[in-house]
Amino acid sequence: MLRAEAEADVAVVGAGAAGLSLAHRLSGHTPGRRAPSVLLLDAPPGPLRPPSRTWCFWERGRGRFDDAVTASWDRLRVRPPAAAPIEDGLAPLRYKMIRSDDFEDLVGRDLAHSPNVRRLQATVETVEDVTGGARVHLRDADGAHRVLHTRWVLDSRPLGSLPAARTTLLQHFHGWFVRTSRPAFDPAVADLMDFRTPQPADGLSFGYVLPTGPCEALVEYTEFSPRTLTADGYEAAVRHYADDILRLGEREVLATETGVIPMTDAPIARQTGASVFRIGAAGGATRPATGYTFAGLQRQTRAVAAALRAGRRPLPPPAHSARSRAMDAVLLRALASGRVDGPALFSRLFARVPMARLLRFLDGDTRLHEDLAIGLRTPVRPMLHSALELPSLPRRPFD
Ligand SMILES: Cc1cc2nc3c(=O)[nH]c(=O)nc-3n(C[C@H](O)[C@H](O)[C@H](O)COP(=O)(O)OP(=O)(O)OC[C@H]3O[C@@H](n4cnc5c(N)ncnc54)[C@H](O)[C@@H]3O)c2cc1C
Structure with missing residues (x-):
């Protein structure tokens, strides 16, 4: 019989972009409040650890992780297949590049001094929802099986398979x-x-x-x-x-x-039990039409950390609004069906919409009238056709 140890208020599973960002945001005390105790669990070096990567995203001014930024730009360019390049400034935004190793070093240094975040290398096998919390079944670095009991679990392990989708x-x-x-x-x-x-x-x-x-x-x-x-x-x-x-x-x-x-365009569940939630790419932080995830998971982990610090249920908010996801579903359908010429569509969008507005649109930061104006810069007929077709398409597993 394995003993379940009450180890922490919060287990953060996975120390990739999402897990590290959340642990970083939870680290340290807020005056007048008890900070939640956090256990950050990550797989030992081996096949479950993702290889090093480079994350790009954009934001206004200085950001939380700027000390890890390798380079940043305030101008971007798009080159159509056979026409002059389109170049535009992004002010007040900057396009930033962070290498995951630098991000891990920066966050790791801060967490090493954290009074309330502990790190453990272990392979999480299952997470079980139980009354008043969750049990995390894991295998530690020595191969021993342990069970931890925590109030909340925020899980960023990659989904085993892609959810059924229209596109x-x-x-x-x-x-x-x-x-x-x-x-x-x-x-x-x-x-x-x-x-x-x-x-x-x-x-x-x-x-x-x-x-x-x-x-x-x-x-x-x-x-x-x-x-x-x-x-x-x-x-x-x-x-x-x-x-x-x-x-x-x-x-x-x-x-x-x-x-x-x-x-x-599959809906991705952000809650898998009363006390168990998903964050990061596994929690739907990826913008369907672009693949950008880093900014979405920052929005998610910011909200989750604020909820935990305030003693609230840490349901991650959707990283992208329903309107953004609906527009992306139409674009994905139009691209996948071959109804639109992708290079022509993106070149036209970048030629007709200021770069900074397009980036705000991709962050869900534009108003309805701006979104409609952007929609009108795409080939309207095939996009409408795709929009009308979507509800009748079944969601299929990805093969
Ligand atoms: C090469 C590459 C480049 C990308 N570039 C960009 C970009 O420029 N901009 C952008 O916005 N997005 C980018 N993305 C998409 C996205 O930002 C990344 O995939 C990002 O790493 C997702 O972070 P995450 O924390 O959700 O997942 P991951 O980084 O995959 O982290 C998952 C964590 O879970 C741990 N884990 C897995 N299984 C277990 C287990 N059983 N027990 C314990 N721990 C476990 C892993 O060790 C890992 O630390 C890129 C993706 C890739 C693959």
């Missing part, structure tokens, strides 16, 4: 951190979407360039499509982009990054 596309990419022998980049501007890449039969592709200096950048090849490529396929695509489209000349690949972000 699921994959945003998948491979990138190189490159150093060129001659200046090849303008560090003042990041290329958000470069549609000069060859387009796949299903979906769309684009290049992405985040310059960190005149001779250094993260250069990526990205697709929004139903299937991932082989390792050779990604390598060939990013090589073609770097060498034949960007013409970087002599260059050295310092490191690589590969990723897959599901873009789905």
Whole structure:
């Protein structure tokens, strides 16, 4: 018989972007209140730990994690397939890049001095909802089985499989951190979407360039499509982009990054028991039409931390409004059905809507009339067709 130990008020499961952000926000005392005690559980190094990655997002002014930011830009560019580039300022926003290792170091240093957050390396096997709290069944680093009892669990472990959806596309990419022998980049501007890449039969592709200096950048090849490529396929695509489209000349690949972000219109449950909630990508923080997740999970963890500090039930709010998700469902459907030409649609949007407004739109920070105006900048007929078709489509598991 295993003994359930009452270990903490809150168990945060997973120490990725969401788990670390939440623990960081819960760390430290609020004058006049008892801070909740927090146990941050993360899988030991091994297959459950995600590889290092780079997160980009935008925000106004200084942010909570600025000390970990590698680079930031106040201008972005989109390159249509065969027309002049579209470049615009973002003020008052800045586009920021954080490498996950730097983020982990920054948050880790702060948590090491935290009076109320403890860290434990363990593989969480199941989380069980029980009267007045939850039981976390885990295997610790020595392989021993333990059960912890906490009042609340905020779980960020990735979902085992994708939920049934009307439309699921994959945003998948491979990138190189490159150093060129001659200046090849303008560090003042990041290329958000470069549609000069060859387009796949299903979906769309684009290049992405985040310059960190005149001779250094993260250069990526990205697709929004139903299937991932082989390792050779990604390598060939990013090589073609770097060498034949960007013409970087002599260059050295310092490191690589590969990723897959599901873009789905499936509703994702944020509560799985009376005391058990999901946060982060697993809690629906990914914006369906773009794959951006970091900003959404910051909104979620900010609200969860405020609720816990105030002694309230920490139900994470939806990271994206119902209106944003409905508009994204239409766009995903239009792209997946091939009814719209993705590169033309995005190029047109960026040419006609100021960049800062589009970014505010993607954060759900625009008003209804602004959203409608943005909708009218897309090809209205195929978008309407997709919107009308959606309710009659069944939700299917992703295969
Ligand atoms: C390569 C890549 C680049 C991305 N770039 C961007 C970007 O630029 N901008 C953006 O907004 N989004 C980006 N995303 C999407 C999203 O921000 C990331 O996926 C982000 O890491 C999600 O954070 P998370 O905390 O929800 O999940 P994760 O970072 O996946 O964290 C899950 C945590 O759970 C732990 N875990 C798993 N199983 C167990 C277990 N059984 N027991 C205990 N712990 C467990 C893992 O160790 C991990 O720490 C990117 C995704 C990828 C893959």
